[in-house]
Amino acid sequence: MNVRRPRRIAWKAAIATAAVAVLALTACSTGAATVADGERQLVIARAMDVSTLDPQRGYCDTCQIVLSALYETVVTVDPEDTTKILPRLATEWTNNEDYTSFTFILDPEATFADGSAVEAADVKWTFERLLNLQGSASFLMAGLASIDTPDATTVTVNFSAPNSAFLAIVAAPYTGIVNSELAEENGASAAADAATADVSEDWFLQNSAGSGPYTLAGYEAGQSVELTRSDEYWGAAPTFPSVLINEVTDSSSQLQQLQQGDVDIAMQVSSDSIEQLAGNADVTTELVDSFNYIYLEFAPGAVGGEVLDDPRVREAIKYAIDYDKVIDATVGGNGKTQGSPIPNGFEGSEDQVLPEYNVEKAKELLAEAGLADGFTLPAAYPKFAVYGVDFDVMMQSIQQDLVEVGITLELQPLEYTQWAEILGTDGSPLTAVYFAPDHTDSSQYVSYFGMVPSGAWSETASVAGPVTNQAEVEGLATALTQSGADRAATYTELGKEMASDLIILPIVNPQLVLAYASDVTGVEYSPCCNLDLAALGLK
Amino acid sequence: MTRFVLKRIAVMPLLLLGVVTIAFVISRLLPANPIAAIVGQRNLGNEAIVAAAERKWGLDQPLIVQYFNYIGNLFRGDLGTSFVTKSPVLSDLADRLPATLELALMALVIGAVGGVILGVVSASRKDKFADHLSRLFALVGSSLPIFWTGLLFLFVFYAQLGIAPSPGRLSSRVVPPPHVTGFYTVDALVAGNPALFWDAFSHLLLPAFIMGWGLMGTISRLVRASMLDELGADYVRTVRAKGVSEGQLMRGHVLRNSLTPVVTVLGFAFGALLMGAVLVETIFSWNGIGSYAVEATRALDYPAINGVSLLGGAVFLLANLATDVTYAVVDPRVRLV
Numbered sequence: 001m002n003v004r005r006p007r008r009i010a011w012k013a014a015i016a017t018a019a020v021a022v023l024a025l026t027a028c029s030t031g032a033a034t035v036a037d038g039e040r041q042l043v044i045a046r047a048m049d050v051s052t053l054d055p056q057r058g059y060c061d062t063c064q065i066v067l068s069a070l071y072e073t074v075v076t077v078d079p080e081d082t083t084k085i086l087p088r089l090a091t092e093w094t095n096n097e098d099y100t101s102f103t104f105i106l107d108p109e110a111t112f113a114d115g116s117a118v119e120a121a122d123v124k125w126t127f128e129r130l131l132n133l134q135g136s137a138s139f140l141m142a143g144l145a146s147i148d149t150p151d152a153t154t155v156t157v158n159f160s161a162p163n164s165a166f167l168a169i170v171a172a173p174y175t176g177i178v179n180s181e182l183a184e185e186n187g188a189s190a191a192a193d194a195a196t197a198d199v200s201e202d203w204f205l206q207n208s209a210g211s212g213p214y215t216l217a218g219y220e221a222g223q224s225v226e227l228t229r230s231d232e233y234w235g236a237a238p239t240f241p242s243v244l245i246n247e248v249t250d251s252s253s254q255l256q257q258l259q260q261g262d263v264d265i266a267m268q269v270s271s272d273s274i275e276q277l278a279g280n281a282d283v284t285t286e287l288v289d290s291f292n293y294i295y296l297e298f299a300p301g302a303v304g305g306e307v308l309d310d311p312r313v314r315e316a317i318k319y320a321i322d323y324d325k326v327i328d329a330t331v332g333g334n335g336k337t338q339g340s341p342i343p344n345g346f347e348g349s350e351d352q353v354l355p356e357y358n359v360e361k362a363k364e365l366l367a368e369a370g371l372a373d374g375f376t377l378p379a380a381y382p383k384f385a386v387y388g389v390d391f392d393v394m395m396q397s398i399q400q401d402l403v404e405v406g407i408t409l410e411l412q413p414l415e416y417t418q419w420a421e422i423l424g425t426d427g428s429p430l431t432a433v434y435f436a437p438d439h440t441d442s443s444q445y446v447s448y449f450g451m452v453p454s455g456a457w458s459e460t461a462s463v464a465g466p467v468t469n470q471a472e473v474e475g476l477a478t479a480l481t482q483s484g485a486d487r488a489a490t491y492t493e494l495g496k497e498m499a500s501d502l503i504i505l506p507i508v509n510p511q512l513v514l515a516y517a518s519d520v521t522g523v524e525y526s527p528c529c530n531l532d533l534a535a536l537g538l539k
Numbered sequence: 540m541t542r543f544v545l546k547r548i549a550v551m552p553l554l555l556l557g558v559v560t561i562a563f564v565i566s567r568l569l570p571a572n573p574i575a576a577i578v579g580q581r582n583l584g585n586e587a588i589v590a591a592a593e594r595k596w597g598l599d600q601p602l603i604v605q606y607f608n609y610i611g612n613l614f615r616g617d618l619g620t621s622f623v624t625k626s627p628v629l630s631d632l633a634d635r636l637p638a639t640l641e642l643a644l645m646a647l648v649i650g651a652v653g654g655v656i657l658g659v660v661s662a663s664r665k666d667k668f669a670d671h672l673s674r675l676f677a678l679v680g681s682s683l684p685i686f687w688t689g690l691l692f693l694f695v696f697y698a699q700l701g702i703a704p705s706p707g708r709l710s711s712r713v714v715p716p717p718h719v720t721g722f723y724t725v726d727a728l729v730a731g732n733p734a735l736f737w738d739a740f741s742h743l744l745l746p747a748f749i750m751g752w753g754l755m756g757t758i759s760r761l762v763r764a765s766m767l768d769e770l771g772a773d774y775v776r777t778v779r780a781k782g783v784s785e786g787q788l789m790r791g792h793v794l795r796n797s798l799t800p801v802v803t804v805l806g807f808a809f810g811a812l813l814m815g816a817v818l819v820e821t822i823f824s825w826n827g828i829g830s831y832a833v834e835a836t837r838a839l840d841y842p843a844i845n846g847v848s849l850l851g852g853a854v855f856l857l858a859n860l861a862t863d864v865t866y867a868v869v870d871p872r873v874r875l876v
C-alpha cells in the first residue's frame with residue numbers, strides 16, 4: 001500500500017524553525033542589542049579565582065587586580081624598579097633606624113568614594129582588621145605591636161621586631177585602606193575577635209568602601225566582576241568609565257573572544273596563541289617576564305619519601321631533569337630556569353646558579369647513594385594549569401627524564417582538595433606547586449620556603465622531623481634590619497642557602513602573554529597587582 | 540487524580556531528606572580537604588588560620604552535630620553559605636536556576652520540535668533519502684559527546700565564520716534586562732526591548748541546540764517507530780476510506796496517537812537537561828546550576844553540594860510527577876490512583 005506523505009507539514013515547520021534561527025543570528029551579528037551608552041567599557045576575559053572581594057580576606061591573583069582598583073594602599077611600588085617605593089595615600093613616610101617603627105603622613109586631599117576623608121584612623125583600623133581576621137593574608141601584619149594616630153593624617157606603625165619589608169608589604173593590595181565607618185556600619189570589625197565578630201564578607205561582595213579610582217558595580221560569582229569609575233575619585237580619573245571582567249575559563253575561548261573583538265584583554269592565552277595572532281593588526285601580543293614560578297617540593301618526611309633524605313638523591317633528581325625540554329613542553333619555550341626560590345628579578349636572585357641537565361652526574365650521585373639500580377617515588381600533585389603551565393604536561397615530562405636515571409615516578413594527579421588532604425595526612429614525597437608574590441620584598445620567599453619556623457615545607461624536610469636552618473633564621477632576621485645593597489647581598493646568600501637545602505626545586509619561571517586590542521594602552525604586568533586597571537587607556 | 544498528586548507531593552519532603560542525607564554522607568566520606576579551598580594552598584600549614592576557618596564554617600564540630608545543624612537550618616529555609624561564593628546557597632541557586640531553566644527549556648523545545656519533525660519526515664518517507672538523512676542526523680546528535688560538539692561549533696560558527704554570538708548569555712558590553720523572572724528573553728520583552736530579546740535569544744540557540752540534539756535523536760526515532768505502527772493500524776484504513784485528506788489523517792490521527800510515548804520521554808528529558816547542563820554551561824560560560832555544581836564539587840563546597848543535590852532531587856521528583864499527570868491527560872486509558 002502506498003502512503004501519501006504529509007510533506008508540506010514537515011517542511012513548513014522546518015522552514016519556520018530555520019527562519020527563526022537565521023533571524024536570531026542576524027539580529028545578533030548586526031549588533032542590534034542595547035549596550036552601555038557613551039564611552040567604551042573595557043572588557044577583560046579571565047579565568048577568575050575570586051573567593052571574596054573583602055580586601056582583608058581576599059587572597060588571589062584576580063583579587064589583586066580588582067582590589068587595587070577599588071582600594072588604595074598607603075604607598076605603591078615603581079613598576080620600573082620594584083625596590084623603589086612611591087607615594088599613594090601617603091605623601092611621605094619615615095622609619096626608625098632599626099625598622100621597628102614606620103610613620104606615614106596621609107595626603108589631606110585623599111577621600112573615599114563617598115566623599116569622606118581618608119584618615120589615620122582608617123589606616124589603623126584596616127591594618128588591625130587584616131591581622132585580627134586571621135584570614136589568608138593576615139601574615140602580612142605579623143609582628144604588629146601597636147599603631148598610633150597622633151592626628152588625622154599621621155599614622156605610626158610599630159613592630160615587635162625589625163621589619164624592613166613593611167613598606168613593600170603596605171604596597172600590596174590586601175593592605176588597601178578601607179572606609180572604616182562605612183564598613184563597620186555593614187558588619188565589619190577590626191577588634192581582637194574580628195575572626196568571629198566580623199560579618200561583613202557578604203556585604204563586600206556587592207559593595208566597596210575604598211578610595212580607589214573605581215567602585216564595585218556588581219559581582220556574580222563564576223560570571224563577572226564589574227567596576228565603575230568613581231565620580232568622587234580624588235586623583236586623576238581613569239580612562240574607562242567601567243571595567244567588566246568576564247569569567248572565561250578556557251584559554252582558547254579567551255583567544256577567540258579577543259579575535260572577534262568581544263573582549264579588549266585576554267589575560268591567560270597560551271604562548272601558542274602568539275603565532276595564531278601574528279598578522280592580526282587588531283590585536284597586540286607581548287611576552288613579558290613574570291615573578292611567578294612552578295616548583296617541585298621534596299618531602300623526605302612523607303610516607304614513602306625516605307630515600308630523599310639523602311641530599312645526593314635530591315641533587316641527582318635536580319641533574320636528571322631536562323629543564324629546556326620541560327619549558328618547551330609547557331610554555332613553548334617561553335620561560336626561564338631559576339636558581340633558587342627567590343625568583344628572577346627579585347632582590348637576591350642575582351648570582352644564583354641555574355640548574356643544569358646532566359644525566360651522567362645524576363647517575364653518579366645515585367650510585368654514590370647506593371641507588372644505582374634506581375627506585376620508585378610516588379608523586380601526588382594537583383591538576384593545576386596556572387601561568388600557562390599544565391601540571392600534567394610538566395610532570396609527565398619530568399617522569400620521562402627520571403626514567404633515564406632509573407627513577408620511576410608514580411604520578412598521581414588529583415583535584416586540589418584531594419591533594420591537600422594527602423599533604424595533610426601521609427604527605428607526598430614529591431609534589432608540584434606554584435608561587436606568585438604577595439609583595440615585592442624577598443623576605444616572603446625565605447619565610448615561606450626557608451627552613452625557618454614559618455617555613456611551609458620545613459615540617460617534612462627530613463625523616464627526622466622538622467628542619468631548622470639556623471643560617472636562614474639569622475639571615476632573615478638580618479635582612480629585615482637592612483636596606484639597599486646590604487639587604488640585596490643578604491638575600492643573595494639566603495637564596496644560595498635555600499638552593500642548597502634542595503627542598504624546593506624551581507622548574508619553570510614562565511613568561512606571561514599579554515594579549516589585547518591594539519587600541520588599548522597601558523597593558524603591563526604589574527608587580528603589585530598583576531594589571532593596573534587605572535593605568536589603562538585608549539590610543 | 541488530585542488524590543494521587545497530593546499523595547506524591549506529601550512524600551516528597553521525606554524523599555528529599557533522604558537525598559540530602561546521602562549527599563551529606565557521601566561528600567564527607569570523600570578523601571579530600573574542604574579547608575584547602577577556603578584558606579588557599581599557602582595557608583594549609585598555618586594552624587591558626589586553618590583553625591579559624593574551621594570554626595567559622597562549623598567544620599570543627601563532630602559530624603553528627605554538623606548534620607543535625609544542617610537539617611535544622613534546612614527546615615528554617617537556610618541551605619547554608621557556600622565556601623566558594625561566600626553567599627547563601629539559596630540565593631546562589633535562585634540566581635543561577637533561571638539561566639539553566641531558560642537553557643534547558645530552549646533545548647527541550649529544540650529537541651522536541653526537531654525530533655517530531657525528523658520523526659514525521661522519516662516515517663512519511665520511509666527508506667527514502669530523506670529518511671536516511673534524518674536518521675543519520677539523529678544518530679550523530681545522539682552519539683557525539685557534548686563537549687566535542689560544543690567546542691567544534693563554537694570554533695566554526697563563532698571563531699571562524701563569526702555568525703554565532705560569543706559564549707555567555709548576552710553579547711559583550713550588553714547590559715542585562717532588569718530582573719523580573721531571571722529569564723533574559725522574557726525580562727527583555729517585559730522591558731520592551733526587542734533588540735535585547737534577540738540578543739538573549741540568539742545566545743541561547745547554539746548551546747540549546749547542542750543540548751537538545753541528543754534528545755532530538757531519541758524523539759525522532761520514537762516518533763518514526765510509533766507513526767509507522769499507527770500507519771499500519773486498521774483505523775487508518777477506515778479513515779482513508781472515509782475520504783479524509785492525508786494531511787488531516789496525519790495531523791488529527793496518526794501524529795497525535797504517536798505522541799503519547801514522547802510525553803514520557805520529555806518529562807525525564809527535562810530533568811536530565813536541567814541537571815545535566817554541566818558541560819554545555821562550562822563551554823558556553825553559562826552561569827547556571829551546572830557550572831555551580833562543578834565548582835562546588837571541585838572545591839568540596841559542602842553546603843553547595845547539598846543544595847544542588849536537593850534541587851536535583853526536587854527537579855526529578857517534580858518531573859516524574861508532571862510526566863505521570865501529563866500521561867494521564869494525554870491518554871484517557873491511564874488512570875492515576
